[in-house]
Amino acid sequence: MSLTTTLLLAEQVSPFIKHVRSSNPLVHCITNDVVQNFTANILLAIGASPAMVVAQEEVADFVKVTDSLLINVGTIEKSSAQSMLLAARTAMLVDKPWVLDPVAVGSVLKFRTQVVHSLLSYHPTVIRGNAAEIMALIGHKAQSKGVDSQESTESALTAAKTLADQYQTIVAVTGATDYVTDGKQVYSIAGGDVALTKVTGTGCSLSAMVAAFIANSSDRLCAAASACYMMKKAAELADKQQGLGSFAVSLLDQLSLMENIVVKEK
Amino acid sequence: MSLTTTLLLAEQVSPFIKHVRSSNPLVHCITNDVVQNFTANILLAIGASPAMVVAQEEVADFVKVTDSLLINVGTIEKSSAQSMLLAARTAMLVDKPWVLDPVAVGSVLKFRTQVVHSLLSYHPTVIRGNAAEIMALIGHKAQSKGVDSQESTESALTAAKTLADQYQTIVAVTGATDYVTDGKQVYSIAGGDVALTKVTGTGCSLSAMVAAFIANSSDRLCAAASACYMMKKAAELADKQQGLGSFAVSLLDQLSLMENIVVKEK
Amino acid sequence: MSLTTTLLLAEQVSPFIKHVRSSNPLVHCITNDVVQNFTANILLAIGASPAMVVAQEEVADFVKVTDSLLINVGTIEKSSAQSMLLAARTAMLVDKPWVLDPVAVGSVLKFRTQVVHSLLSYHPTVIRGNAAEIMALIGHKAQSKGVDSQESTESALTAAKTLADQYQTIVAVTGATDYVTDGKQVYSIAGGDVALTKVTGTGCSLSAMVAAFIANSSDRLCAAASACYMMKKAAELADKQQGLGSFAVSLLDQLSLMENIVVKEK
Numbered sequence: 001m002s003l004t005t006t007l008l009l010a011e012q013v014s015p016f017i018k019h020v021r022s023s024n025p026l027v028h029c030i031t032n033d034v035v036q037n038f039t040a041n042i043l044l045a046i047g048a049s050p051a052m053v054v055a056q057e058e059v060a061d062f063v064k065v066t067d068s069l070l071i072n073v074g075t076i077e078k079s080s081a082q083s084m085l086l087a088a089r090t091a092m093l094v095d096k097p098w099v100l101d102p103v104a105v106g107s108v109l110k111f112r113t114q115v116v117h118s119l120l121s122y123h124p125t126v127i128r129g130n131a132a133e134i135m136a137l138i139g140h141k142a143q144s145k146g147v148d149s150q151e152s153t154e155s156a157l158t159a160a161k162t163l164a165d166q167y168q169t170i171v172a173v174t175g176a177t178d179y180v181t182d183g184k185q186v187y188s189i190a191g192g193d194v195a196l197t198k199v200t201g202t203g204c205s206l207s208a209m210v211a212a213f214i215a216n217s218s219d220r221l222c223a224a225a226s227a228c229y230m231m232k233k234a235a236e237l238a239d240k241q242q243g244l245g246s247f248a249v250s251l252l253d254q255l256s257l258m259e260n261i262v263v264k265e266k
Numbered sequence: 267m268s269l270t271t272t273l274l275l276a277e278q279v280s281p282f283i284k285h286v287r288s289s290n291p292l293v294h295c296i297t298n299d300v301v302q303n304f305t306a307n308i309l310l311a312i313g314a315s316p317a318m319v320v321a322q323e324e325v326a327d328f329v330k331v332t333d334s335l336l337i338n339v340g341t342i343e344k345s346s347a348q349s350m351l352l353a354a355r356t357a358m359l360v361d362k363p364w365v366l367d368p369v370a371v372g373s374v375l376k377f378r379t380q381v382v383h384s385l386l387s388y389h390p391t392v393i394r395g396n397a398a399e400i401m402a403l404i405g406h407k408a409q410s411k412g413v414d415s416q417e418s419t420e421s422a423l424t425a426a427k428t429l430a431d432q433y434q435t436i437v438a439v440t441g442a443t444d445y446v447t448d449g450k451q452v453y454s455i456a457g458g459d460v461a462l463t464k465v466t467g468t469g470c471s472l473s474a475m476v477a478a479f480i481a482n483s484s485d486r487l488c489a490a491a492s493a494c495y496m497m498k499k500a501a502e503l504a505d506k507q508q509g510l511g512s513f514a515v516s517l518l519d520q521l522s523l524m525e526n527i528v529v530k531e532k
Numbered sequence: 533m534s535l536t537t538t539l540l541l542a543e544q545v546s547p548f549i550k551h552v553r554s555s556n557p558l559v560h561c562i563t564n565d566v567v568q569n570f571t572a573n574i575l576l577a578i579g580a581s582p583a584m585v586v587a588q589e590e591v592a593d594f595v596k597v598t599d600s601l602l603i604n605v606g607t608i609e610k611s612s613a614q615s616m617l618l619a620a621r622t623a624m625l626v627d628k629p630w631v632l633d634p635v636a637v638g639s640v641l642k643f644r645t646q647v648v649h650s651l652l653s654y655h656p657t658v659i660r661g662n663a664a665e666i667m668a669l670i671g672h673k674a675q676s677k678g679v680d681s682q683e684s685t686e687s688a689l690t691a692a693k694t695l696a697d698q699y700q701t702i703v704a705v706t707g708a709t710d711y712v713t714d715g716k717q718v719y720s721i722a723g724g725d726v727a728l729t730k731v732t733g734t735g736c737s738l739s740a741m742v743a744a745f746i747a748n749s750s751d752r753l754c755a756a757a758s759a760c761y762m763m764k765k766a767a768e769l770a771d772k773q774q775g776l777g778s779f780a781v782s783l784l785d786q787l788s789l790m791e792n793i794v795v796k797e798k
Contacts, residue, residue: 052566246515256777
């Protein structure tokens with residue numbers, strides 16, 4: 001648990017941003033009803049192809065033709081839970097990378113917490129959550145308010161490493177500083193902007209970006225961390241002067257223009 | 267039925283806007299699929315914390331940890347109806363304030379109308395609807411077009427008072443002029459902008475704002491009226507020159523900046 | 533199959549745009565969860581009234597009071613499939629015009645493809661899809677990537693005519709150039725902008741616009757083609773310099789302002 005944390009650099013991120021744009025990965029999203037539109041638009045903005053296919057009759061066949069899968073339990077119900085389990089199991093069996101976003105898991109919402117623990121048995125490639133969610137996954141009592149964490153990501157770093165070790169996965173715990181670890185290495189990403197916490201779906205969409213970044217990638221740890229970097233950088237560049245409506249629009253703008261900006265930065 | 271109508275003043279509204287920002291209420295929303303994203307962003311813009319939890323397995327436990335609840339029947343189905351009934355019943359039992367938005371109730375859509383009448387038995391703290399919906403709730407045949415009223419709010423004011431008396435609740439009937447009554451007092455709020463009727467979800471989101479305003483408030487009548495005032499004021503300040511897309515973004519901007527504006531106005 | 537293709541002219545389109553604004557058609561939408569908000573806002577921007585009613589208990593009664601119906605199978609599930617079939621059957625029986633958007637039909641997603649073939653038996657007034665979807669409907673193996681076509685609309689024109697003949701319907705196959713045919717005549721619409729493919733729901737919303745345009749219209753072929761023209765023109769006028777977030781907002785702006793622009797153009 002004394003692993004060194006490495007600051008992720010812009011030059012490490014750029015090749016991943018370009019790879020998404022050139023390879024145009026098809027990302028299968030089973031996500032919550034609040035963020036479907038925003039998530040699809042964010043994936044399009046970074047050069048990926050979103051596809052929301054949710055029927056129990058269809059998800060297994062669809063996973064096989066996609067490049068990666070996102071499962072987000074935000075507005076889970078009995079029926080969608082079945083689709084999630086089927087899709088995740090198929091992803092494991094056909095070796096498709098997939099991302100788990102365990103929205104609001106913890107002691108209050110027992111149904112989703114139980115489903116998430118079943119999903120963990122299908123070996124997610126990456127788990128992306130806020131501090132409270134990552135801590136809850138290893139059984140810690142963490143402070144949260146609805147879907148928002150009241151814990152710092154620093155306080156969840158040990159939990160992230162433990163979780164990564166336990167499930168042989170990558171864990172991205174995101175907040176004021178993001179940490180992305182496979183239990184052996186830890187990348188940290190600072191920056192971003194507090195306005196990200198005031199627009200719904202920025203975390204959920206980041207999970208979708210992670211799914212796009214790890215598609216067809218041999219360095220999934222750096223790919224996942226690069227997605228986090230891209231979101232923070234876009235938030236820094238986005239206009240925060242006009243209010244939150246304009247910020248959300250500008251965030252999409254900045255993501256859609258990002259290739260050049262990161263190149264210029266070097 | 268000869269109650270005096272009082273014009274709500276900016277100085278009455280300001281403390282409620284500030285209270286929402288400082289207390290950051292957690293608002294549990296069971297709302298329709300068209301407006302989930304917009305509703306969440308509007309709640310964030312005014313300083314509240316939205317959380318959409320809809321599973322029958324989860325709603326009762328979640329109501330207990332939230333500050334208020336919104337139930338909107340816009341895209342109701344058999345399964346979501348069960349969640350709504352369970353959540354409303356729990357809200358009543360644990361004494362959480364809750365808002366009912368009876369979208370498109372009336373003689374055409376019998377299923378939702380039946381569910382809404384069951385929901386009324388769980389004592390909503392506030393009912394927010396357009397004129398046709400409020401009139402339909404007391405059995406009047408009102409003119410509507412889909413989800414939109416073709417009746418004026420003036421023509422629904424008597425129905426609003428009757429409904430408030432009958433269910434010992436607060437009724438907000440909103441339109442060109444908003445009226446908010448507990449059957450004893452009536453607040454009126456003029457202003458706003460017709461563009462509000464040309465962006466989907468402004469009424470639904472106003473119901474969510476009402477839920478945020480009545481959370482932890484001792485003067486729920488004035489709190490509900492203040493939410494209506496804030497929405498109208500934001501619509502007045504929002505840019506209407508570029509078109510409806512920009513107006514919706516600007517409306518969110520104005521809501522997110524509103525604390526200062528109201529203060530300046532004094 | 534040697535039908536002449538006629539270029540649709542602005543002066544043919546203007547009366548349809550005005551007719552939608554003056555008649556304010558009520559468009560019943562049973563559409564996918566990704567695009568519900570965007571679709572509703574686009575319908576409002578062109579002067580129509582959107583209403584999303586989805587419960588099996590309600591759709592048949594609602595179809596009877598609306599001006600047209602849109603069915604889009606993007607995020608179809610067992611329950612919504614039943615609502616779609618019931619709504620389409622009712623539309624046929626009460627002679628309401630309706631539009632079918634067969635999102636992602638084809639060999640991979642068998643459930644929706646089967647439902648779409650059942651829906652075809654209820655005589656859609658218009659089928660609007662991309663090239664791969666239209667080709668798949670007559671049994672061709674077409675290249676697609678998730679929900680996006682990798683075929684040109686030219687290559688699907690023969691399929692569109694065949695489909696129109698086979699089901700006595702209008703087929704709009706849209707992409708770089710749109711073709712709208714009833715099997716006898718073909719209108720083509722060039723222009724638009726590639727940015728339309730980078731914002732989710734532009735095709736789905738175009739299908740909703742088609743539903744608004746064919747409502748209460750005696751020339752449904754020209755009405756459907758005019759909807760396609762309006763979307764392409766709005767995309768040309770919309771701002772593409774700021775990025776994809778701003779483009780989506782500007783597209784809504786341009787649609788909401790469109791009456792004047794087309795008039796000015798004459």
